[in-house]
Amino acid sequence: MRNAMLQAVAQGVMLQWGWRRAVLAILAGALSSLAMPPFGLFPVLFLTFPVFVWLIDGSVASGPNKRRQELLSSAAVGWCFGFGYFLAGLWWVGGAFLVDAKTFGWLMPFAVMLMPAGLALFHALGAAAARALWRPGPLRVFAFAAGLAAAEILRGYALTGFPWNAFGYALAQTTVTLQLGALVGLHGMTAIAAFVFAAPAAFGLQDAANARGRLLVPALAVLILALGSAYGAYRLSIPEPPATAKRIRVVQPSIPQQQKFDSAKASETLSALLTLSDVATSPQSSGFADFDAVIWPESAFPFFLQDEPAAAAALAALIPDGKVLISGLQRYETDASHPRGYRGYNSIGVIDTSANLVAAYDKTHLVPFGEYLPLQDLLEAIGFRQLTNMPGGFDAGSARAPLSVPGLPAFLPLICYEAIFPGVADRALPRAVWLLNVTNDAWYGDTPGPRQHLLQARLRAVEEGLPMVRAANNGISAVIDSRGRILASLPLDERNVIDAVLPGALPPPPFTRLGVIPALVLVMLFFAGALVWRQAGR
Template sequence: MLEGIASRFTVSWGWRRALIALVAGGASALAMPPYDLFPILFLTFPVLVWLIDGTVATARTGRLGAVLAAAGVGWCFGFGYFLAGLWWIGRAFLVDADVFGWMMPFAVAALPAGLALFTAAGMALARLLWREGPRRIFAFALGLALADIARGHVLTGFPWNLFGYALAVTPAMMQAASLIGVYGLTVLAGFVFASPAALVGSGGRLARAGLPVAALAILAGLAGFGTWRLARADVAMVDGLRLRIVQPAIEQSRKWLPEHRNEIFADYLALSDVATSPDTMGIADIDILIWPESALPFLFEMEPAALPAIAALLPDRTTLVTGMQRIERDPSVPQGYRLYNSILVVDHAGTIVDAYDKVRLVPFGEFLPFAELLESIGLEPLTRVAGGFTAGAVARTMQAGPAPRFVPLVCYEAIFPGAVVPPGERPGWILNVTNDGWFGNTAGPWQHLRQARIRAVEEGLPLVRAANTGISAVIDPYGRMQRRLDLGVRGVIDSALPRPLPPTICSVWGNIFVISGLAAFALFAFMPFPRKQGFAIPVE
């Protein structure tokens, strides 16, 4: 039966092959948050393997034809995956629909089309290494992993919805990220989920069955290690330190309208001082007050009364850490100034004592690549900032009041594995401020949250997340959410700060596993397996 199913995919051709790959890729997005239906990859990855089995060399096209056909299959799969997994980005173009609404269909299609080029390249590489029988599973896993790793690094990098996240859907399963990181999980994911395809094809029965058995053993090992690690987890809190995270749930469409400016500022001040329990009667019981990314709809430099109002709010013991836009005059640029997306530390006197400027900016959201060309035809970033934001010089840690030093991350800076903690003295925690209000009640904020949780596990550091519309959370170094406010909920989180763990294996040696895993798959792709004739798959 399985051989008959595989044969139908293998012999598909032309638009049918492309459509099958597109649908399989789209279905694979269900493995990502908020659905987390990761078993679906046990169906879609074998389909992709069988489609590539059918990309055979002919006398007319030769081997190059087979490689190009595999690339085409990979592109269709990738396009379906990224379209289904990232459609919510189009929601941002509707915030200011009169200006950007016309661009939404193009943006929703263009980003998946570009990202799918990585999947195409990965499948082309896999086809170059393709061999009969179980060996092709290793070639497939190698190509898929290299595609995801390249996607996370080429140009500005966009490691969103890496396939490794499908192996980190529960607190127990995500613990393996402390050993090998999400890139290591990505190396395993291609092998694990494609392994059923080995049941069809040439090779001895033991070799063909061995790969799915090995995949199940890997899954059991991930779950078992995570269960064991969590059973031993005992997270202490930093003594005498109280945090308050403010989540105002302000709709992005009204945030920057001038008539709402004073109302929004007043709402922040009111939420910051609200009583939540007999033990926390207001801001007088808080040490660190945290506001989300670009919290206020103005610049401190343009509103001289704002900092004194904040000083009037803050008791002597309390420090504010807030996402905020920051301006610097610079006559060398056409607009005469540079604008930064920043995190500011403000003391009880209303003095800005430290500022971190976001290093990794969002293309087309915060700046325009090839700005002169695109601006000449009338395009502008979604934030409508003339000239775009300026990137900060360097990632670094910050100090806020009595809290341990922390790593500041603005928005999607939290999605880059192995790049969130700068070299030098290890911080005590990670702060991620974000504004996911651009994307409304869609899958985007849930995907963003999952990636932030995995950064906490990889680094062994607690992560505090302040989001305008949610999901705000206090996450311990095991990736568990100690407290959270759901999407669209207005309120505050009062919490202690979890203590960090010792440096994890991933934070010190994570890349070693990734490189070793890739090398092993390349070796296994050429390793001879016991041969026994089975279902015939067209090969060169």
């Protein structure tokens, strides 16, 4: 009876056409965004992915251009699904354009609509690729998984890459399945998610000859989930690594974004940071002197520190001997060969007791349109400029490498959305002992954005087997262990500090050696399964 009802639903979805078909795909995509933070309702994908499959089933045509029309129809379905998914999951990006609404507010509707429209092209490509391998029957789920996973991997690398809300994060919602990141990484988790969540589509068939196949696909999905959960449980059972004995303080100043670069309030901003850095929170935490390092978030200074001797003097008075301040900051270096005469960087700096910059990392993976303008000369000529206050935009740093600081274990620096990319460490360099992510999510306010960003940072800790310290201007600041568990955190918009002992690192997990290889192997296996199934029907 239940199977008959499911078959009726599947048939109804397949037979939709025209605008109803497009609306259904958009709605299915929008509902899929509930699998991501702040909701984390990942079981919804067991409903929406089968609808996606059935819509591709309905991409049928006749006549001399049958093949081409079916591919285009599938691509249209994929685009509509992706548009709904990204519109519902990334609408909060528009908030960045309202921080300086007089200058950028007019761009918000374009950004909110055009970004999902562009990202949806990857899902269009994935759906068309799946249709190219399609053969009616339960094993068409292999084709779906191969096409969608390949498209999502491509999204993570094409142009500058943007793997935000990749479907693999649906499996990161539980601590057990989050551990899959240590084995196959984000892209491997995405490939697994594409197959597992689409598996119920196998039941939406009326062909009695494929009764065995209807059970094979869901059974394989259950087996994959069981094996993944077993691996996760095993990894969680590994003895806890010893802590480093290094004490850190994470400062969350919660400075409103409109104030951060307001020169009239620069003293107020710096004063808040200085006060929080030295505040007493307990008998064991009486101030800066009780910590090996105090950490400030991205772009903490509302000015170039190198041009502000009074601020440097205040830091020298704050930082005790043998201790360091690690802060996000903007800096510049003169360069006569540069069109501006200098290079500007979004950086992490290590500052000693004399207020000297003893080590620095310059962000290498800049945000398009936020930190620099692609085709800058052309776009600036017609009135565009990047959202940051760096004239002409930031320049990219040369490379990311662990920073070694006296008195602290080496750490790998990640600024803002650099933490959304898997494989953050250069395997040719010595391994860091911890990850540091400084960010400023105040651009987006109290929206899903900061919560999605935090989940992605947690997966980086799992992939690398390293603890992460996260300093965010308005939240969500956190100390995360090497299994991705949050040991301490501060909620959005709370001005406060986290005092913690730096957690220990686990041995390098398989992902650190294999990288994207497991994901590609999974895609090839799905592709092979789809190809065998297709050839068997000829």
